[in-house]
Amino acid sequence: MSKVRVLVGTRKGAFILTSDGKREKWDVAGPFFAGWPVYHMKGSSADPNRIYVSQASDWFGQVIQRSDDGGKSWMQPGTPPGESTTTPQGQPKGESNKFVYDTSEKTGKPLTTHQWYDGTQHPWEFKRVWHLEPSLKDPDTVYAGVEDAALFKSTNGGKTWEELAGLRGHGTGPKWQPGAGGMCLHTIVLDPKGQRIFVAISAAGAFRSDDGGKNWKPINKGLKSNYIPDPTAEVGHCVHRIAMHKSRPNTLFMQKHWDVMRTDDAGDNWREVSGNLPTDFGFVIDVHAHEPETVYVVPIKSDGEHFPLDGKLRVYRSRTGGNEWQELSKGLPERDCYVDVLRDAMAVDSLDKCGVYFGTTGGQVYASADAGDTWNPIVRDLPAVLSVEVQSLP
Amino acid sequence: MITVVLPPHLRTLAHVSGDVELELAGAPTLRSLLDALEARYPMLQGTIRDHATLERRAYVRFFACEQDLSHEPLDAPLPAAVASGAEPFFIIGAIAGG
Numbered sequence: 260m261s262k263v264r265v266l267v268g269t270r271k272g273a274f275i276l277t278s279d280g281k282r283e284k285w286d287v288a289g290p291f292f293a294g295w296p297v298y299h300m301k302g303s304s305a306d307p308n309r310i311y312v313s314q315a316s317d318w319f320g321q322v323i324q325r326s327d328d329g330g331k332s333w334m335q336p337g338t339p340p341g342e343s344t345t346t347p348q349g350q351p352k353g354e355s356n357k358f359v360y361d362t363s364e365k366t367g368k369p370l371t372t373h374q375w376y377d378g379t380q381h382p383w384e385f386k387r388v389w390h391l392e393p394s395l396k397d398p399d400t401v402y403a404g405v406e407d408a409a410l411f412k413s414t415n416g417g418k419t420w421e422e423l424a425g426l427r428g429h430g431t432g433p434k435w436q437p438g439a440g441g442m443c444l445h446t447i448v449l450d451p452k453g454q455r456i457f458v459a460i461s462a463a464g465a466f467r468s469d470d471g472g473k474n475w476k477p478i479n480k481g482l483k484s485n486y487i488p489d490p491t492a493e494v495g496h497c498v499h500r501i502a503m504h505k506s507r508p509n510t511l512f513m514q515k516h517w518d519v520m521r522t523d524d525a526g527d528n529w530r531e532v533s534g535n536l537p538t539d540f541g542f543v544i545d546v547h548a549h550e551p552e553t554v555y556v557v558p559i560k561s562d563g564e565h566f567p568l569d570g571k572l573r574v575y576r577s578r579t580g581g582n583e584w585q586e587l588s589k590g591l592p593e594r595d596c597y598v599d600v601l602r603d604a605m606a607v608d609s610l611d612k613c614g615v616y617f618g619t620t621g622g623q624v625y626a627s628a629d630a631g632d633t634w635n636p637i638v639r640d641l642p643a644v645l646s647v648e649v650q651s652l653p
Numbered sequence: 654m655i656t657v658v659l660p661p662h663l664r665t666l667a668h669v670s671g672d673v674e675l676e677l678a679g680a681p682t683l684r685s686l687l688d689a690l691e692a693r694y695p696m697l698q699g700t701i702r703d704h705a706t707l708e709r710r711a712y713v714r715f716f717a718c719e720q721d722l723s724h725e726p727l728d729a730p731l732p733a734a735v736a737s738g739a740e741p742f743f744i745i746g747a748i749a750g751g
Contacts, residue, residue, distance in 0.1 A: 294662055318712040318746040319662055319700040335696050356696075357704045385705070 263608050264329070264650040265616055266310065267624055268297035271642035273312060275330045278637075282614055282628040285637045291333065292324065299390050299603055299646040302329075306398035307650050311417060313403070315387035323355045323388070323403075323417050336417035354419040358385050358403070358411055361424035373407065374436040383407045383427070390603060390646075392447035402472075404444035408435060408460040412472065423472035426458065431477055431494040435463035438497050438516075445602055446501050450508040457511065457526065462487075462497040465513065467526050478526030482515060499542045500602045504551035512554050512581070514544040514602075519556055521581050532581025537568055543605035547630060548613040552580040555607075555615055555631060557600040566597040574617070576631045590634035591625065598623070603646035610651055618644025655681060655731075656741040657690060663701070663744070667694040672741060681736050683715065684727040701744060716743040 261280040267273065272290030291297075292314045303309040312324040312333070325336045337355030360383055362371070375381035386406040394400035403411040403420060409427050411420040435442060438461035446459035454471040457478075464479040477494050487495045497516035504510065513520040513529065517540050520529045533539035538558045547553035554577045560568050567573060572591045575584040598621035608614040615631050618624045622641040625634045657673040664670065675689045691698045702709050709715070715722040718732045718740050734740040 293665075316662070318660075318710065319666075320703070320710060321699065322666065322696075337695070356699045359705050 261610055262652040263610065263614060264302070264307075264652060265606075265624065265626070265637065266300040266302065266330075266646075266648040266650070267618055267641065267644055268300050268312075268603075268646035269618075269622070269642040269644050270296050273297040273300055273314075274638070274641060276624065276637050280610055282608075282610075282626055283635075285626075287638055288330065290642075291330070292322075295319075295322070297645065298387060299648075301391050301393060301648045302650045303393040303398040303401075304395055305393070307652055309393070309398040309416075311391040311393060311401055313388035313391055321356050321358065321385075321387055323391075325355075325417050336415075337419070355417050358388070358405055358409075358420055359422075360385065360409060360427075361422040363424075373432055373442065374434055376437065380433065383409070385409075386441060389443045389445045390447055392449060395449055395451055402447050402449075402456075404447050404458060406441045406443035407437075408442045408444040408463060410444055410447070410456075410458055410472065423468075425468070425473050426466060426475045429466075429475045431463070434492075434494050435460060436495065438462040446498070448501055448503050448511070450503075451505045452508055455508065455525070457501055457503070459498040459501050459513075461499065462495060462516075464494045464496040465498050465501060465511075465526055478522075479529070480527065481522070481529030481531075482520065483518070483531075484516065486516070500544045502545045502554070504546040507551045510551065510580075512544050512546060514541050514556055516540065516562060519544065519581060532577070534577070534582035534584055536575055536584050541600075542602040543600050543617060545605045545607050545615070547615075548607050548609040549611075550578070550613075553578050553630070554581060555605065556584075557605070557617060559599060565599040570595050570597060572596045572598065572619075574615070574627075574631055574634070587627075587631045587634070589632065590627075596621075601645055604644050606647050606649040608649045608651045614649065616647050616649055618647045620644065654738045655686060655735060656738060657686070658741045658743045660744060660746045662746065663697060666696055666700065669694075681731045682728050683722065683725060683731065686731065686742065712747040714745050714747050716745060717741065 265276040272293040274289035278285045295314045298313045300312040308329040310326040314322040324333045372380035388403045390404040392402045399416040410423045413420045444460045448457040456468045459465045467478045468475045482496045483490045484496045500514045502512050509525045519533045521532045522529045541559045574587040577584045598619035605617040613630045615627045620643040624637045627634045655675045717735045
Protein backbone atom coordinates (compact mmCIF):
# COMPACT_ATOMS: atom_id res chain seq x y z
CA MET A 260 0.00 0.00 0.00
CA SER A 261 1.29 3.43 -0.86
CA LYS A 262 2.15 6.01 1.77
CA VAL A 263 2.56 9.74 1.75
CA ARG A 264 4.93 11.86 3.77
CA VAL A 265 4.15 15.55 4.03
CA LEU A 266 7.14 17.72 4.93
CA VAL A 267 6.13 20.95 6.63
CA GLY A 268 8.45 23.86 7.35
CA THR A 269 7.15 26.37 9.87
CA ARG A 270 8.19 29.54 11.60
CA LYS A 271 9.25 27.50 14.65
CA GLY A 272 10.46 24.13 13.40
CA ALA A 273 9.73 21.29 11.00
CA PHE A 274 7.06 18.61 11.09
CA ILE A 275 6.57 15.37 9.19
CA LEU A 276 3.02 14.15 8.64
CA THR A 277 2.55 10.58 7.42
CA SER A 278 -0.41 8.55 6.28
CA ASP A 279 -1.27 5.52 4.22
CA GLY A 280 -2.71 5.79 0.75
CA LYS A 281 -6.18 6.57 2.04
CA ARG A 282 -4.86 9.79 3.54
CA GLU A 283 -7.45 9.81 6.28
CA LYS A 284 -5.45 9.16 9.45
CA TRP A 285 -2.22 10.99 10.04
CA ASP A 286 0.76 10.67 12.33
CA VAL A 287 2.48 13.91 13.26
CA ALA A 288 6.20 13.92 14.09
CA GLY A 289 8.09 16.98 15.28
CA PRO A 290 8.94 19.65 15.93
CA PHE A 291 12.37 19.09 14.47
CA PHE A 292 14.83 21.97 14.91
CA ALA A 293 12.41 23.44 17.42
CA GLY A 294 12.38 27.19 17.69
CA TRP A 295 14.12 27.77 14.35
CA PRO A 296 12.35 28.92 11.22
CA VAL A 297 12.45 26.14 8.65
CA TYR A 298 12.06 27.79 5.28
CA HIS A 299 11.95 24.61 3.26
CA MET A 300 12.42 20.86 3.41
CA LYS A 301 12.29 18.58 0.42
CA GLY A 302 13.00 14.92 -0.30
CA SER A 303 14.97 13.52 -3.17
CA SER A 304 12.93 11.72 -5.80
CA ALA A 305 16.01 9.58 -6.53
CA ASP A 306 16.22 8.47 -2.88
CA PRO A 307 13.10 9.30 -0.85
CA ASN A 308 14.93 8.73 2.43
CA ARG A 309 17.21 11.65 1.60
CA ILE A 310 15.63 14.88 2.86
CA TYR A 311 17.24 18.30 2.81
CA VAL A 312 16.24 21.09 5.21
CA SER A 313 16.92 24.80 5.32
CA GLN A 314 16.96 25.92 8.94
CA ALA A 315 17.56 29.65 9.20
CA SER A 316 17.30 32.31 11.85
CA ASP A 317 17.88 36.03 11.96
CA TRP A 318 19.90 35.43 15.13
CA PHE A 319 22.12 32.52 14.25
CA GLY A 320 22.13 32.35 10.47
CA GLN A 321 21.84 29.47 8.05
CA VAL A 322 22.02 25.78 8.87
CA ILE A 323 21.57 22.97 6.33
CA GLN A 324 20.29 19.71 7.76
CA ARG A 325 20.04 16.38 6.02
CA SER A 326 18.37 13.08 6.78
CA ASP A 327 19.29 9.80 5.11
CA ASP A 328 16.58 7.77 6.83
CA GLY A 329 13.38 9.56 5.94
CA GLY A 330 13.50 12.03 8.80
CA LYS A 331 14.27 9.70 11.70
CA SER A 332 17.66 11.30 12.28
CA TRP A 333 19.37 14.47 11.09
CA MET A 334 22.84 15.81 10.60
CA GLN A 335 24.65 18.76 9.16
CA PRO A 336 26.26 17.30 6.04
CA GLY A 337 29.51 19.22 6.53
CA THR A 338 30.07 17.63 9.92
CA PRO A 339 28.68 14.10 9.80
CA PRO A 340 28.84 12.15 13.05
CA GLY A 341 31.96 10.04 13.42
CA GLU A 342 34.07 12.07 11.03
CA SER A 343 36.87 14.36 12.09
CA THR A 344 35.57 17.85 12.73
CA THR A 345 38.72 19.37 11.28
CA THR A 346 40.48 19.13 7.96
CA PRO A 347 43.90 17.46 7.72
CA GLN A 348 45.34 20.95 8.00
CA GLY A 349 43.53 21.46 11.28
CA GLN A 350 40.97 23.87 9.91
CA PRO A 351 37.42 23.40 11.18
CA LYS A 352 34.76 22.12 8.83
CA GLY A 353 31.15 23.27 8.80
CA GLU A 354 31.06 23.95 5.07
CA SER A 355 27.50 22.78 4.66
CA ASN A 356 26.24 26.05 6.07
CA LYS A 357 28.56 28.18 4.00
CA PHE A 358 27.12 30.08 1.06
CA VAL A 359 29.70 32.47 -0.31
CA TYR A 360 29.02 34.41 -3.49
CA ASP A 361 31.40 33.68 -6.32
CA THR A 362 33.69 36.63 -6.94
CA SER A 363 36.21 34.90 -9.19
CA GLU A 364 37.03 36.28 -12.61
CA LYS A 365 37.02 32.82 -14.14
CA THR A 366 33.32 32.14 -13.73
CA GLY A 367 32.26 35.30 -15.41
CA LYS A 368 31.96 38.80 -13.96
CA PRO A 369 29.98 38.11 -10.80
CA LEU A 370 28.09 41.08 -9.53
CA THR A 371 28.63 42.84 -6.28
CA THR A 372 25.58 45.14 -6.18
CA HIS A 373 21.89 45.13 -6.98
CA GLN A 374 19.19 47.77 -6.79
CA TRP A 375 18.04 48.78 -3.30
CA TYR A 376 14.59 50.01 -2.28
CA ASP A 377 15.59 53.64 -2.88
CA GLY A 378 17.05 52.97 -6.32
CA THR A 379 20.68 53.05 -5.21
CA GLN A 380 22.99 50.09 -5.64
CA HIS A 381 23.45 47.80 -2.65
CA PRO A 382 25.94 45.00 -2.00
CA TRP A 383 24.83 41.40 -2.30
CA GLU A 384 24.56 39.94 1.23
CA PHE A 385 23.71 36.33 1.98
CA LYS A 386 20.77 35.99 4.40
CA ARG A 387 19.15 32.56 4.08
CA VAL A 388 18.18 29.63 1.89
CA TRP A 389 14.58 29.88 0.78
CA HIS A 390 14.31 26.75 -1.32
CA LEU A 391 16.17 23.46 -1.73
CA GLU A 392 15.58 21.49 -4.92
CA PRO A 393 17.12 18.02 -5.04
CA SER A 394 18.21 16.72 -8.43
CA LEU A 395 15.70 14.39 -10.04
CA LYS A 396 18.41 11.80 -10.70
CA ASP A 397 21.16 12.06 -8.09
CA PRO A 398 20.41 12.27 -4.36
CA ASP A 399 23.75 13.96 -3.70
CA THR A 400 23.03 16.83 -6.06
CA VAL A 401 20.85 19.62 -4.76
CA TYR A 402 20.21 23.25 -5.67
CA ALA A 403 19.65 26.08 -3.20
CA GLY A 404 17.82 29.32 -3.93
CA VAL A 405 19.00 32.02 -1.55
CA GLU A 406 18.44 35.58 -0.40
CA ASP A 407 20.04 37.87 -1.65
CA ALA A 408 19.05 36.19 -4.86
CA ALA A 409 21.45 33.61 -6.21
CA LEU A 410 21.52 29.93 -7.08
CA PHE A 411 23.92 27.51 -5.41
CA LYS A 412 24.59 23.86 -6.19
CA SER A 413 26.00 21.01 -4.13
CA THR A 414 27.12 17.73 -5.68
CA ASN A 415 28.19 16.07 -2.43
CA GLY A 416 24.98 15.82 -0.48
CA GLY A 417 25.05 19.36 0.83
CA LYS A 418 28.54 19.28 2.30
CA THR A 419 29.78 22.18 0.21
CA TRP A 420 28.08 24.68 -2.04
CA GLU A 421 29.14 26.57 -5.12
CA GLU A 422 27.32 29.43 -6.73
CA LEU A 423 26.09 29.11 -10.31
CA ALA A 424 27.30 32.63 -10.87
CA GLY A 425 26.13 32.95 -14.44
CA LEU A 426 22.67 33.80 -13.12
CA ARG A 427 23.72 36.92 -11.23
CA GLY A 428 26.31 37.70 -13.88
CA HIS A 429 24.24 37.49 -17.04
CA GLY A 430 23.62 41.23 -17.18
CA THR A 431 20.34 42.27 -15.56
CA GLY A 432 21.46 41.83 -11.94
CA PRO A 433 21.93 45.54 -11.21
CA LYS A 434 18.19 46.00 -11.92
CA TRP A 435 17.00 43.32 -9.48
CA GLN A 436 15.52 44.65 -6.30
CA PRO A 437 14.05 43.19 -3.11
CA GLY A 438 10.33 42.65 -2.74
CA ALA A 439 8.62 43.00 0.61
CA GLY A 440 9.99 39.62 1.69
CA GLY A 441 13.54 40.39 0.62
CA MET A 442 15.34 39.67 -2.64
CA CYS A 443 14.94 35.93 -2.68
CA LEU A 444 15.35 33.17 -5.21
CA HIS A 445 12.40 31.07 -4.08
CA THR A 446 11.51 28.79 -6.97
CA ILE A 447 13.67 26.22 -8.76
CA VAL A 448 12.08 24.01 -11.41
CA LEU A 449 14.15 21.27 -13.03
CA ASP A 450 13.33 19.92 -16.47
CA PRO A 451 13.02 16.15 -16.06
CA LYS A 452 14.29 15.49 -19.56
CA GLY A 453 17.29 17.72 -19.98
CA GLN A 454 19.65 20.34 -18.68
CA ARG A 455 17.08 23.11 -18.42
CA ILE A 456 16.53 24.96 -15.12
CA PHE A 457 13.92 27.61 -14.37
CA VAL A 458 14.16 29.92 -11.36
CA ALA A 459 12.05 32.78 -10.06
CA ILE A 460 13.18 35.75 -8.02
CA SER A 461 11.27 38.42 -6.13
CA ALA A 462 11.44 41.01 -7.47
CA ALA A 463 13.33 40.29 -10.61
CA GLY A 464 11.23 37.74 -12.48
CA ALA A 465 11.75 34.37 -14.09
CA PHE A 466 14.99 33.12 -15.63
CA ARG A 467 16.01 30.08 -17.64
CA SER A 468 19.19 28.17 -18.21
CA ASP A 469 19.40 25.64 -21.04
CA ASP A 470 22.79 24.26 -20.03
CA GLY A 471 22.47 23.12 -16.44
CA GLY A 472 22.92 26.52 -14.85
CA LYS A 473 25.93 27.98 -16.60
CA ASN A 474 24.24 30.55 -18.81
CA TRP A 475 20.97 32.34 -18.09
CA LYS A 476 18.46 34.69 -19.62
CA PRO A 477 15.35 36.47 -18.32
CA ILE A 478 12.05 34.99 -19.53
CA ASN A 479 9.49 37.66 -18.67
CA LYS A 480 8.00 38.61 -22.02
CA GLY A 481 4.25 38.97 -21.64
CA LEU A 482 4.34 39.82 -17.95
CA LYS A 483 2.80 43.17 -17.06
CA SER A 484 3.41 44.69 -13.64
CA ASN A 485 1.76 48.05 -13.17
CA TYR A 486 3.62 48.69 -9.92
CA ILE A 487 7.01 49.11 -11.60
CA PRO A 488 8.15 52.12 -13.70
CA ASP A 489 8.09 50.14 -16.96
CA PRO A 490 5.27 47.60 -16.58
CA THR A 491 6.66 45.35 -19.33
CA ALA A 492 10.33 45.62 -18.40
CA GLU A 493 12.73 42.77 -19.07
CA VAL A 494 13.19 42.28 -15.29
CA GLY A 495 11.69 43.68 -12.09
CA HIS A 496 8.54 41.55 -11.92
CA CYS A 497 7.51 40.07 -8.60
CA VAL A 498 6.99 36.44 -9.56
CA HIS A 499 5.62 34.49 -6.62
CA ARG A 500 5.74 30.92 -7.87
CA ILE A 501 6.14 28.76 -10.97
CA ALA A 502 4.89 25.20 -11.47
CA MET A 503 5.40 22.60 -14.19
CA HIS A 504 3.95 19.22 -15.03
CA LYS A 505 6.78 16.78 -15.68
CA SER A 506 5.22 15.54 -18.91
CA ARG A 507 5.17 19.03 -20.42
CA PRO A 508 8.40 20.82 -19.58
CA ASN A 509 7.68 23.67 -21.98
CA THR A 510 4.45 24.58 -20.21
CA LEU A 511 4.75 26.58 -17.02
CA PHE A 512 2.13 28.17 -14.81
CA MET A 513 2.96 31.27 -12.79
CA GLN A 514 1.35 33.03 -9.86
CA LYS A 515 2.66 36.54 -10.16
CA HIS A 516 2.17 39.25 -7.54
CA TRP A 517 -1.00 39.98 -9.47
CA ASP A 518 -1.99 37.78 -12.42
CA VAL A 519 -1.91 34.06 -13.10
CA MET A 520 0.13 33.41 -16.20
CA ARG A 521 0.96 30.56 -18.57
CA THR A 522 3.64 29.84 -21.13
CA ASP A 523 3.85 26.99 -23.64
CA ASP A 524 7.28 27.81 -24.98
CA ALA A 525 9.41 27.49 -21.86
CA GLY A 526 8.94 31.09 -20.85
CA ASP A 527 9.69 32.83 -24.13
CA ASN A 528 6.14 34.20 -24.11
CA TRP A 529 3.62 34.41 -21.28
CA ARG A 530 -0.10 35.05 -21.42
CA GLU A 531 -2.55 35.78 -18.65
CA VAL A 532 -4.96 32.99 -17.64
CA SER A 533 -6.55 34.61 -14.58
CA GLY A 534 -9.96 34.31 -16.25
CA ASN A 535 -12.81 34.25 -13.75
CA LEU A 536 -10.72 34.19 -10.57
CA PRO A 537 -12.25 36.49 -7.93
CA THR A 538 -8.80 37.99 -7.36
CA ASP A 539 -5.63 37.01 -9.16
CA PHE A 540 -3.29 37.99 -6.36
CA GLY A 541 -1.79 35.03 -4.52
CA PHE A 542 1.35 33.09 -3.81
CA VAL A 543 1.00 29.36 -4.51
CA ILE A 544 0.33 27.53 -7.73
CA ASP A 545 0.63 23.85 -8.54
CA VAL A 546 -0.30 21.30 -11.20
CA HIS A 547 -2.19 18.03 -10.78
CA ALA A 548 0.17 15.03 -10.79
CA HIS A 549 -1.61 13.23 -13.64
CA GLU A 550 -3.51 15.97 -15.48
CA PRO A 551 -1.18 18.57 -16.95
CA GLU A 552 -4.04 21.00 -17.67
CA THR A 553 -5.36 20.92 -14.09
CA VAL A 554 -3.97 23.77 -12.03
CA TYR A 555 -4.53 24.97 -8.46
CA VAL A 556 -4.24 28.44 -6.89
CA VAL A 557 -5.34 30.02 -3.62
CA PRO A 558 -6.60 33.54 -4.35
CA ILE A 559 -5.58 36.14 -1.78
CA LYS A 560 -7.46 39.42 -1.53
CA SER A 561 -4.70 41.87 -2.44
CA ASP A 562 -1.10 42.88 -1.96
CA GLY A 563 -2.22 45.07 0.92
CA GLU A 564 -4.47 42.48 2.53
CA HIS A 565 -2.83 39.08 2.59
CA PHE A 566 -5.85 36.96 3.45
CA PRO A 567 -8.72 35.28 1.59
CA LEU A 568 -11.63 37.25 0.19
CA ASP A 569 -14.52 37.73 2.63
CA GLY A 570 -12.87 35.52 5.26
CA LYS A 571 -13.56 32.38 3.18
CA LEU A 572 -10.59 30.15 2.44
CA ARG A 573 -10.85 28.83 -1.10
CA VAL A 574 -8.78 26.83 -3.53
CA TYR A 575 -9.51 27.41 -7.20
CA ARG A 576 -8.97 24.68 -9.77
CA SER A 577 -8.81 24.99 -13.50
CA ARG A 578 -9.16 21.85 -15.60
CA THR A 579 -8.52 23.80 -18.78
CA GLY A 580 -5.02 25.08 -18.13
CA GLY A 581 -6.31 28.38 -16.84
CA ASN A 582 -8.99 30.99 -17.63
CA GLU A 583 -11.89 28.83 -16.40
CA TRP A 584 -11.64 28.36 -12.65
CA GLN A 585 -13.82 26.42 -10.25
CA GLU A 586 -14.16 27.31 -6.59
CA LEU A 587 -13.30 24.47 -4.19
CA SER A 588 -14.66 25.01 -0.72
CA LYS A 589 -15.89 21.73 0.74
CA GLY A 590 -14.17 21.33 4.10
CA LEU A 591 -12.47 24.74 4.07
CA PRO A 592 -13.37 27.58 6.47
CA GLU A 593 -16.55 29.38 5.43
CA ARG A 594 -16.08 32.48 7.60
CA ASP A 595 -13.68 34.51 9.72
CA CYS A 596 -10.59 33.05 8.08
CA TYR A 597 -7.77 35.57 7.66
CA VAL A 598 -4.71 33.41 7.11
CA ASP A 599 -2.28 33.57 4.21
CA VAL A 600 -0.88 30.73 2.11
CA LEU A 601 2.78 31.42 1.35
CA ARG A 602 4.53 30.69 -1.92
CA ASP A 603 6.16 27.36 -1.07
CA ALA A 604 3.20 26.03 0.91
CA MET A 605 1.33 23.92 -1.67
CA ALA A 606 2.20 20.51 -3.08
CA VAL A 607 0.62 17.50 -4.76
CA ASP A 608 1.24 13.79 -4.28
CA SER A 609 1.41 11.29 -7.14
CA LEU A 610 -0.96 8.62 -5.88
CA ASP A 611 -3.54 7.34 -8.34
CA LYS A 612 -6.06 9.82 -7.02
CA CYS A 613 -3.95 12.93 -6.78
CA GLY A 614 -3.70 14.47 -3.32
CA VAL A 615 -3.35 18.21 -2.89
CA TYR A 616 -1.94 19.86 0.24
CA PHE A 617 -1.41 23.39 1.47
CA GLY A 618 -0.41 25.09 4.69
CA THR A 619 -1.43 28.43 6.16
CA THR A 620 0.11 31.13 8.28
CA GLY A 621 -2.47 30.12 10.88
CA GLY A 622 -0.76 26.74 11.28
CA GLN A 623 -3.26 24.56 9.47
CA VAL A 624 -2.24 22.00 6.87
CA TYR A 625 -5.16 21.01 4.66
CA ALA A 626 -5.24 17.87 2.54
CA SER A 627 -7.49 16.73 -0.24
CA ALA A 628 -7.33 13.08 -1.26
CA ASP A 629 -9.64 13.64 -4.23
CA ALA A 630 -7.86 16.27 -6.30
CA GLY A 631 -9.43 19.17 -4.43
CA ASP A 632 -13.09 18.16 -4.31
CA THR A 633 -13.05 17.86 -0.52
CA TRP A 634 -10.61 19.08 2.12
CA ASN A 635 -9.70 18.14 5.66
CA PRO A 636 -7.18 19.64 8.06
CA ILE A 637 -4.36 17.26 8.94
CA VAL A 638 -3.26 19.60 11.72
CA ARG A 639 -4.75 22.85 12.90
CA ASP A 640 -2.33 24.43 15.32
CA LEU A 641 1.22 24.35 14.02
CA PRO A 642 3.32 27.50 13.91
CA ALA A 643 2.88 29.58 10.75
CA VAL A 644 3.54 27.29 7.78
CA LEU A 645 6.30 28.40 5.44
CA SER A 646 6.51 25.40 3.14
CA VAL A 647 4.78 22.13 2.28
CA GLU A 648 6.23 19.30 0.22
CA VAL A 649 4.91 15.79 -0.32
CA GLN A 650 6.61 12.48 -0.93
CA SER A 651 4.66 9.57 -2.39
CA LEU A 652 6.19 6.37 -1.08
CA PRO A 653 5.71 2.73 -2.11
CA MET B 654 40.03 27.27 31.56
CA ILE B 655 37.44 29.64 30.13
CA THR B 656 33.75 28.94 30.61
CA VAL B 657 31.47 29.86 27.71
CA VAL B 658 27.69 29.99 28.10
CA LEU B 659 25.91 29.40 24.81
CA PRO B 660 22.29 30.37 24.07
CA PRO B 661 19.91 27.38 24.10
CA HIS B 662 19.56 27.13 20.31
CA LEU B 663 23.32 26.92 19.86
CA ARG B 664 23.65 24.36 22.65
CA THR B 665 21.17 22.21 20.75
CA LEU B 666 23.05 22.68 17.51
CA ALA B 667 26.39 21.84 19.14
CA HIS B 668 24.92 18.86 21.02
CA VAL B 669 26.04 20.17 24.42
CA SER B 670 23.84 20.24 27.48
CA GLY B 671 25.68 22.71 29.69
CA ASP B 672 28.45 25.27 29.65
CA VAL B 673 31.45 24.85 27.37
CA GLU B 674 34.97 24.92 28.76
CA LEU B 675 37.84 26.00 26.53
CA GLU B 676 41.57 25.93 27.12
CA LEU B 677 43.25 28.83 25.30
CA ALA B 678 46.97 29.33 24.88
CA GLY B 679 48.40 32.72 25.79
CA ALA B 680 46.37 35.78 26.69
CA PRO B 681 42.81 35.03 25.53
CA THR B 682 41.02 37.43 23.22
CA LEU B 683 37.57 37.45 21.68
CA ARG B 684 39.09 36.19 18.43
CA SER B 685 40.98 33.31 20.04
CA LEU B 686 37.92 32.36 22.05
CA LEU B 687 35.66 32.25 18.97
CA ASP B 688 38.32 30.41 16.94
CA ALA B 689 38.62 27.79 19.66
CA LEU B 690 34.87 27.48 20.04
CA GLU B 691 34.36 26.95 16.29
CA ALA B 692 37.26 24.50 16.13
CA ARG B 693 35.66 22.40 18.87
CA TYR B 694 32.15 22.78 17.44
CA PRO B 695 32.41 23.39 13.68
CA MET B 696 28.65 23.34 13.35
CA LEU B 697 28.68 26.71 15.09
CA GLN B 698 30.58 28.30 12.24
CA GLY B 699 28.43 31.03 10.75
CA THR B 700 26.02 31.10 13.67
CA ILE B 701 27.91 33.60 15.83
CA ARG B 702 29.90 35.43 13.18
CA ASP B 703 29.41 35.58 9.46
CA HIS B 704 31.09 32.85 7.42
CA ALA B 705 32.66 35.20 4.93
CA THR B 706 33.32 38.45 6.80
CA LEU B 707 33.79 36.95 10.30
CA GLU B 708 31.76 39.89 11.61
CA ARG B 709 29.58 39.26 14.65
CA ARG B 710 26.00 38.54 13.57
CA ALA B 711 23.75 41.49 14.26
CA TYR B 712 21.54 39.80 16.87
CA VAL B 713 24.35 38.07 18.74
CA ARG B 714 25.89 39.80 21.76
CA PHE B 715 28.84 39.08 24.04
CA PHE B 716 28.70 39.72 27.79
CA ALA B 717 31.02 39.06 30.72
CA CYS B 718 31.64 40.58 34.15
CA GLU B 719 28.45 42.63 33.76
CA GLN B 720 29.90 44.34 30.69
CA ASP B 721 28.73 44.34 27.08
CA LEU B 722 31.81 43.23 25.13
CA SER B 723 30.03 43.05 21.78
CA HIS B 724 31.84 46.02 20.34
CA GLU B 725 35.26 45.35 21.81
CA PRO B 726 38.11 44.87 19.31
CA LEU B 727 38.58 41.23 18.39
CA ASP B 728 42.18 41.24 19.57
CA ALA B 729 41.63 43.05 22.88
CA PRO B 730 42.37 40.88 25.92
CA LEU B 731 39.34 39.38 27.61
CA PRO B 732 38.70 40.49 31.21
CA ALA B 733 41.06 38.84 33.67
CA ALA B 734 38.18 37.21 35.53
CA VAL B 735 37.10 35.50 32.28
CA ALA B 736 40.63 34.43 31.45
CA SER B 737 41.05 32.89 34.89
CA GLY B 738 37.74 31.10 34.72
CA ALA B 739 36.29 33.02 37.65
CA GLU B 740 33.56 34.53 35.46
CA PRO B 741 31.83 32.96 32.45
CA PHE B 742 31.70 34.46 28.97
CA PHE B 743 28.12 34.74 27.71
CA ILE B 744 27.09 34.51 24.07
CA ILE B 745 23.46 35.50 23.86
CA GLY B 746 20.78 36.05 21.27
CA ALA B 747 19.64 39.65 21.53
CA ILE B 748 16.07 40.24 22.66
CA ALA B 749 14.51 41.42 19.44
CA GLY B 750 11.38 40.74 17.46
CA GLY B 751 8.40 39.09 19.07
